[in-house]
Amino acid sequence: MQRVAAEPIEVLRTRTSQKWRTYADDVLPLPVAEMDFPLAPPIAAALHAAVDRSDTGYASSSRPVAEAFQGFAATRLGWDVDPARVTCTADVSLGIVEVLRRVTEPGDGVVITPPIYPPFFDLVAEAGCAVVEVPMAGGIDEGWQLDLPGIEAALAGGARAMVLCNPHNPIGWVPDPESLRALAEIAAGAGATVVSDEVHGPLSQPESRYTPFLTVSDAAREHGFAITSASKSFNIPGLKSALIATASERSDRVRAALPYEVEWRLGQFGAIASIAAFREGGPWLDGVLASLDDNRRLLADLLEDELPGVGYRMPQASYLAWLDLSALDWGDDPAAYALEHAKVALANGPGFGASVGRGHARLNFACTPEVLAEAVTRLADAR
Template sequence: MSATPLQALPIDQLRQRSSTKWRKYPADILPLFVAETDFPLAPAISQRLARAVALGDTGYTPPEPGVRDAYAAFAQRRFGWRVDPARVRTTCDVMMGVVEILRSVIAPGDRVIVTPPVYPPFYDCVAEAGGVVERVPLSATADGWQLDLAGIEAAFAAGARALLLCNPHNPTGTVHTAAALAALAEIAGRHDARVISDEIHAPMTHAGAQFTPFLAASETAAQVGFAVTSASKAFNLAGLKCALMITASAETARVVDALDDEVEWRTGLFGAMAAVAAFDAASDPWLNSLLAALDANRRLLAELLAEHVPGARYRMPDAGYLAWVDLSALGWGDNPAGKILREASVALNFGPHFGAPGKGHVRINFGCSPELLREAVQRIGALIPA
C-alpha cells in the first residue's frame, strides 16, 4: 500500500506528555524503550474522545460498546479473517486477558511454554495464573527467527499444558508463517494442549510479510486456540485499557464466556470508544501512513547501525516498531543497554529481561522521528573507541 509517512510530533511537544516514555527518565535521556509511539493520534480517535469529554461521558462501559463489530470488520479488511462478533469479549488489556484464559485452561503447577526471547510480562503472567514457565527458545536460522516445533512437541509430550504465542513476535518482529502456525496447532492438538496467541502487533505487519491469525491457521488451530489483541500498540492507546479475547470454536467460546463478568467490566470506556474509532475504516489511511513511517524507520535504523555501530547485528522486523539488536560483538556485557543509558543517555530495553537469549541484546523503539532515531544511534556509536 502506498501512503505518505506519518510525521512524529516535535520533541518539545512530546516532552509535555505525562506517560511512562516521557516521565521515567530525565529530559536529557532519549527514550527509545517502552512501546509507545511519538505520532499524533488518528483523527477519528481524537474526535471521539474529545466529544466524550465535552459531554462528560466518563461513566461505566456499557455491555455493547461496539468493539466486537468494529474489530470483526477490521479483521476482515486488514487480514481477510472472518471473526464472529459473538465470540469476542473485552477486558482491560492483553496481559489481563492472557492471565484469565490461562487460569481457565491450566491447573495450578501446570507448565506453560514461552518462546524466548519474548515480551517480559509473559513470564509474570504464567506465574500469576498459577503456572510454571517452560522455556522453548526461538530458533535463530539463516531465514530469521522461527518456532522450535520439535522442542515445543517435546515440552508438550513431557506434560506442558499450554503455550503463550507472540504473533507477531515481540521483540524480534517475526511474523510466523501460516505453515508454522498450523504445525503448532497440530502439535497442541495431539497433546490436548491450548495455545493463547497475543496478536497485539498484527495491525503493523509490514509489506513483504503476511500475518496469519492463529485461529485462522487451520481447523485444529480454531479448536485449540485463543487470541488476545488490542488497538493499543498500533494506535498508541495503552493508557485507555481495552483488549479483546477472541475464540473460533464452541468449546473455546465456552471458556471465555464462563469468565466472571468482572473481567469484562475492567474494560475502560475511553478504551472502548477509541478502539471502535481505531478499527473503523476511517482510520485506515492513518494506519497506512503509520506503516509507511515505520517501514522507512526500520530501514533507516539498518543504515544508521551499519554506519555508527559496526558489529551490531540487526534483522529488520516483519512487523511493528521494535528492533531486536545484538551488540554482543562490542564487548559491553550481558546488558549493553545499561552502559548505553549511563554513558550515552539513550534509554533502550534491557535484552536479558526477555530471557537468556537476550544477553548482549537491546530492544530499540523506532516509532519516533527519523531525527530522534539518528541522534540516538549516533550517541551509541560515540561510545565505540575510534
C-alpha cells in the first residue's frame, strides 16, 4: 500500500485554516479535526480547472454530487444509495439541525451519547430541542457500546429523536450491525427518529468496516436519516458540501419538506471537490488510511513508553484519539494544562460531556510521525 505522507510542519504553518491560525508558532496544534495530508490530486485538479473556467457560481443541484456518491457508496461502503433520495447542503451540522427541526416539536428531547462531538449539544439547542444525555456504556479499558437500555428509557420517557455518531467521535468506535439494528427497533417502537452522522464512515479501518445505518433493517430505513460528506475523509471541510440521505417514504416526505435554501447552501467548490473525491479519490484515501493505521499504532507505542499511565484505546475509525489523562493530575481539563506547560493543543475533554469528559482530551493524529512523537514527548516532559 502506497502511503500518503503528511506535510512537514514548515509547510503546514503556511496554511490559513483554523488549525494553523489559532495558536502561536511554538504550539503543536492537535485539537481541530483537520488532516495534515496534501489535497488528493483529483480534487486539486478539479478545483484548478474550475478556477480556470471561472466556474464560481451557484451549485446547480444535488444530483451530480448524489450520483457520484452513489458509486462511491456502492463500491466502498456496501450501501445502495438512490440519488433521488439525496438532498445536498452545506455541511453535516446544518443537515442535522434541519432534519431535527422537522421531526420534533420545540422543547422535545433529543438523545446524544457522551463523550460526543461537542457541537451536538449546540445543534440540538439550535433545533429548539432539549439535550438528553445517555453516555456510552463501557470505556477505554473494556471497549465501548451504546447503552441501548438507557436510550430506550429516554425515548420511552418522551425524547423524540437521537443523533447517532457512526463512527463515533471522539472514541473512534464503529457500531456493529447488531447494535444498529437494535437501535432501529427501539426507535421504531417509540415512533422516534435516528439522525445518523456518518461523516467519519469512509475513514474506518479495514478490520472495522463501518455499517451505514440505513442498510441494517427496514426499521432503520423507516425511522432513519443518514447525513454524510466527503469533508472529513478527503479533508475539505471548508468547501461546504454534505448529503442528507433517506430510504423510506416516511423520511422522503421530511426531506422533501426541507426549505429550498437548505439545498442552495451547497457550495459550488464543495460540490466540485466532492464529485472528484467520490469518483477518483479512492487510491488517495487508501493511502491516507494506511498512514493513519501507522499513526494510531505509533501513538500506542509512544504512550506506553513515555506516558504509561495515560488511557488510550486504539480507534477503529478516523484520526482522533480519546485520551484519559487523569493519572497525570492535570485537573478536569488537562488540555488547558497541556497547552500552557507542554505547548501542545488538545481538544477540551469536558466539552465532549462534563459527566464523562473530566480528565480527558482528544488528540488528532493525522500528522507526521515526527509531530506525533514530539507531542507525546512534550506531554511527558510537562509532568
